[in-house]
Amino acid sequence: MTTSGAGASARVTFDPRRTADPLCVSENKRPAHSDHRWFRDADEALSGVSSFEQSLSGTWKLHWARNADGVIDGWQQPGVDTSGWDDVRVPGHLQLQGYGTPQYTNVQYPWDGHEQVAPGQVPTRYNPVASYVTTFAPDRPLEAGERLGITFHGAESAVAVWLNGAYVGYATDSFTPSEFDLTEHVTDGENVLAAQVFTWTSGSWLEDQDFFRFSGLFRDVVLTRRPRVHLEDIRVTTAVSADLAEATVTVRVRLGGPGSVRATLEGVGALEEQADGSLAVAVRDPHLWSAEDPHLHDLVVEVLDDDGELLEHVPLAVGLRRFAIEDGLLRINGQRVVLKGVNRHEFGLNGRVVTREETEADIRILKAAGVNAVRTSHYPNNTYFYELCDRYGLYVIDEMNLETHGLWDAVANGDVTLDEAVPGDRPEWLPALLDRAASMLERDKNHPSVVMWSCGNESFGGSNLLAVADWFREHDDRPIHYEGVHWDPRHPETTDVVSQMYTPAAAVEAFLAEHRDKPFVLCEYAHAMGNSFGAVAKYVDLAYREPLLQGLFVWDFADQAVRTTDRHGRTYDGYGGDFGEAPHDGDFCGNGVVLLDRTPTPKLAELKYLYQPFRLSVTRDELTVENRHLFTGSAAYDVVVTVAREGAVLAEAPLATDVGPGGTTAYPLPVAVPDVPGEYTVDVSIRLRSATAWAPAGHEVASEQDVFRVGAPVGRPPAPRPRLVNGIHNVGVHGPRFSALFSKLHGGLVSYRYAGRELLRSSPRPCFWHAPTANERGWGMGAEDGQWLLASRYAALRPGTPAPEVSEQAEGVAVTYRYALPTVPASGCDVTYLVDGEGRVDVTMIVRPGDGLPDLPELGLLLEVPADLHRLEWYGDGPHEAYADRRGSVRLGRWSAEVTELLTPYLRPQEAGNRTGVRWAAVTDDRGWGMRVSASEADGLELSALPWTPFEIENAAHPVDLPPVQKTVLRPAWRRRGVGGDDSWGARTHPEHLVPAGEELTFRFSFEGVL
Known part of the structure; x- marks a missing residue:
């Protein structure tokens, strides 16, 4: 039974057993309506404070019970003494105020495995009930004909309301307003308002989103007066x-x-x-x-x-x-549009309790990164989100509060039949769906930012969803989105666009070669979990090459986590399992291009580069500008071109451009690349000429760089020959400022002293391993590649070979170790150190993988040096981390950073902090003493400089669990595996970004002391 409207029910109270009835959607809830505000007059409207509104947000009294049996009889009556009850914040999640625990699950229903609960029923043993009480007095008596209402803007997952002991009404749907009429029960004096919030109701089966599970009054509660007209x-x-x-x-x-x-x-x-x-x-x-x-x-x-x-x-x-969809394409004001989007949970440091100011800050981040679209995954947001999107300019896919992923899995696994799918074709679920659809559409219909309605997320298919789509069409003309048709194609007319998730770019292109009937939207793609977001350029390039690919929505904007403290009082961001809850899904909530506190990750910089509104191509003499704007010419922006030699700026000049929307024009460079031998970079920066609401003047909206080499590299002058001491147990190589000892007993370089001080904390060793990224964990890297972990930790000198092999050469003394690597089949690695008289050590690593072994996670050498060498300076890609498949946003230049700050603090520690294209790098102490690493190839090497080994990083569950800083760990590498990014549960790094498998590999670089 679904009822709405004041006086629609004769019930005098609410029976909690009705929370287990899918047909009990609401009682006495006022009809959904637009989110407009009303004021006395223009002056009051200008102030922004309406005399028709009275906020009840603040401190309320709370009685919390583990289930319905623990609720106090008659608790809602005015005479009940609540002075001994707890004080809680409204809005606020109860789990973040000490009641129950936060629980993160992706697909799993939070009660799964605890109670045998059929769809529509609710757990009874543990299903907390929160009884809230507050008092209020109207700020003035009701005028003739005036009515008083109350709106709960967010109550998870359902709320029943009493005023002065009289039952007012009940409503489900956590994420849209529940409004009730109080007029018949309110007095001019003090009133006792009671609200009971049920953690899980039948409606919770429709709310199986990938998020932290909370409960309570988490959005504002407001009294509103309605005049006689x-x-x-x-x-x-x-x-x-x-x-x-x-x-x-x-x-x-x-x-x-x-x-x-x-x-x-x-x-x-x-x-x-x-x-x-x-x-x-x-x-x-x-x-x-x-x-x-x-x-x-x-x-x-x-x-x-x-x-x-x-x-x-x-x-x-x-x-x-x-x-609208015009001529088969999504168009805004007649122009084909590409929705360069993200999915965004309404989530921050206080969970889903977010303020307008926090929301506005998010939108500024998105706009500054070139994002033009947001999907409200997977529920309607606070109403001010849409107001801000109107003002700042974002296209919004407004998504209904619906996800039944756990039940969809049951269908996919064959545990239930198609007839048992929820909501599927089951008539008892249709009233709840239509109520949620109406609550969203009626509230948000006047926002120009809302360009599509979404029927929900990951809820399979069926006639109920088709009915929702038809209801949307009956009441509005915006296109309808629903991805589940991809999995249950019985009713393709449910959606006006083809929507898929995590389909590889090549598969999208192949699909569109045969299916040309609807625009194509990737409502989720580029699963940005942990250190990820690799090879995303393939998708963006396709969107500008294939007219039907018109929507790209990254999963997702910000990490979901709950800030907490460990037993030592150290603060960290907790994920699933950190609060003693089960079931949970671990760190699968860490998918953001920004961290929980909105600290940008390198993924955000890459997103900005890929989504930038201009595509630029630079040659030594010319700049080509492709304007991807639909309505704005390039003349509205400042363009600055800079030429630098090996990081040192030589010249900078403005360039006037006038490329119309959708146009492409080439311009001569206003700066010249010199003919003097060297390596030069030409950087182009397109910047805001004037400040906007989301960024100051001078903010860079697009950039590009190209590298040009003039003449042959200048060779290193010959060094004097070093002194060789071939001892009983050690081989010594010495020069005026250095000494190196190679052990015959322990199989490696055991000492390298420069300017009288030791630079090594341990023997350098071949490294083929890094801490698995979230994506690598998703496809089982540990089990598949574990032999390379053994090879990195337990390489042994090859039996029957000299240890080491020593030879004097014209360039210096060569010392070679030949290692047997404990893989099956066996692999080998030779490491040769060629030391000249000035202390430069040229390293050559040759790896011979055993037949049939998987590709190496990386090929490099691990060097531990003193922690005092805390400052890294490098000439290479920067300023942020980069990988083979995520390099678009980095620029070749001279950069510096503190080693302790180079491990990007992803929610769970993993391989991070890499620098690509490094020509040289130096780690030094405060006086400049330290070690310099140089590449042997013109395009540079990859370099990691961190306070921890890959093994220590892998062992840490959170950044706070990393051990105290005792060393600096350098890992120069020929190549590291790209991070991947199509998804985080099986998708591999694209082949071109792997270390080649099944062939002999050689890596050369050098290191030396510096002062």
Whole structure:
């Protein structure tokens, strides 16, 4: 049974057993309506404070029970003494205030394995019930005909309400407003408001999102007054002509009480009443809204009673835009659009309790990174999110609060039949779905930023979802999105776009070669878990090559985690299992391009590079600019071109460009690359000329670099011959400022002293291993590649070979160790150190993998040096970490950093901090003493400089668990495996970004002391 509207039910109280009835969607909930605000007059509206609103957010009293049996009888009555109850914050998650524990699960229902619960039923042994009580007095008596309502903007997962002991109503759906009428029960004096929040209800089966499981009143609670004539609902639509020369704004209203409305569009004039009762006005040469230019028109609607008295002043921001599928493509104002998007959970340091200011900060980050679209995964957000997207300019896929992934798995695994799928074709679930659809659409319909409605996420298919899609179409003209049709294709008409998740770019291209009927959207792609986001350029390139690929939404924006402390009082960001909960899904919540506290990761820089609105191509003489904007020319931006030699800037000059939207033009460079031998970089930076709401003037929106080599590299002058001492147990190689000892007993370089001080903390050793990334853990790297871990830790001198082999050569003394690597079949590795008289050590590593062994995670040498060498300076790619498949955003230059800051603090420690294209690097102490590493190849080597070995990193569950800093660990490498990024549960790094398998590999580099 689904009821709504004041007085629709004769019930005098609520029976908690009804929470297990899927048909009990709501009782006495007021109809969903637009999210407009109303004020007394224009001056009050200007202040932003409405006299019709009274916030009840703050401190409430709470009684918390493990289940319904623990609820106090009659707790909601005014006479109950709550002075001994706990104080809690509203809005707030109960689990973050000491009641129960946070629980992160991806697909698993949180009660799975604890109780045998059929879909629609609820757990009874542990299903906490929160009984909230607060008191309030209306800020003034109700006027004649005025009504008082209360809105719970977010109650997880359902709320029942009483006022002064009288039952008011009940509502499900955690993420849209639940509004009730209080008029019949309110007094002018103190009132006792009681709200009971149930952790899991039948509706929880529809809320199996990939997120932390919380409960409580987590959004604002607000009292609202409705005058005797009230604007109950307003619908604003805009129609833009085919030639964009005219737009029509139409307003339809639903009034409560006898009265009338008048409306004015700023700069245009009054809207005129139409034959159907609507109000409309035509706008000539309209300034259209888009993500590039989010221009808003101010619309004012005034509500009058029959005597002409102004009762309500309602301001709205209207965006004139046309978004639709036209000629088979998604178009904004007639232009094909690529939705360069992210998925975003509403989540921060306080879980899903987020403020407008925090939301605005997120949107600034997204805009500054070139993102133009957001999917509200997987539920409607706070209403101010949409207001901010209107103002800043983001296209929004507004997603209904629906996910039944755990039950979908049951269908896929054959545990239940297709007929048993939820919501599937089962009629008892349709009322809840339609209620959720209406609550979202009616609230958000007037936002120009909302360009598509989504029926939910990962809930398989069926006739119920088709009914939801048809309901959307009946009430609005925006396209409909639903990805589940990909898995249950019985009703393809459910969705207006083809939507898939994590399909490789090549597979998308192959699909579109045969299917040309609908635009294609990757509603999730580039699963950015941990150190990831590799080879994403393939998708973006395809979107600009294939017209039907029009949506790319990264999973996801920010890590989900709960900040907590360990037993030693150290703060860290906790993930699944850190709170003693089960079941859980570990660190699978760490998928953000930013961290929990919005610290950017290198993935964000790569995202910005891939999503930038200009594609640039640089030659030695010319710059080609491709403008990917739809409505903005390049002349609106400043372009600066810089030429540098090996990191030192030689010249910088502006360049005037005028490339129209969608155009491409080549320009001569305003700077010259010299003819003097050397390595030169040409950098192009496109910057904001003026400040915007999301970034200051000078913010870089696009960049590119190319590298040019002139002449042959200058060779190193010959060094004097070193002194060789071939002792009983050690081979010594000495020069004026250095000495090196190679052990015959222990099989390696055991000492390298420079300027009188020891530079080595242990013997260098071949390294073929790194701490598995999240993606590598996902496809089982530990089991598959574990032999390379053994080879890195337990290499032994090859029996029957000299240890070491020593020879004097023209360049110096060569010392070779031949190692047997404990792989099956066996592998071998030879390491030769060629030492000259100045202390330079040329290293040659030759690896011969056994037949059939997998590719190496990396090929390098591990060098441990004193922790005092804490400063890294390098000439190579920077400033942030990079990998073979994630290098677009780095630039060749001279950079410096503290070694202790080079391990990106992903939620779970893993391989991170790598630098690519390193020509040379030096780790030094405060006085400049230390070690320099140099590449033998012109394109450089890869380098990791961290305070920990790969083995220590792999053993740590959180960054706080890493051991105290005792050393600096250098890992120069010929190549490291790319990080991958298609998904995190099976997708491999693309072949071109692997260390080649099944062949002999050689790595050469050098190191030497510096002072």
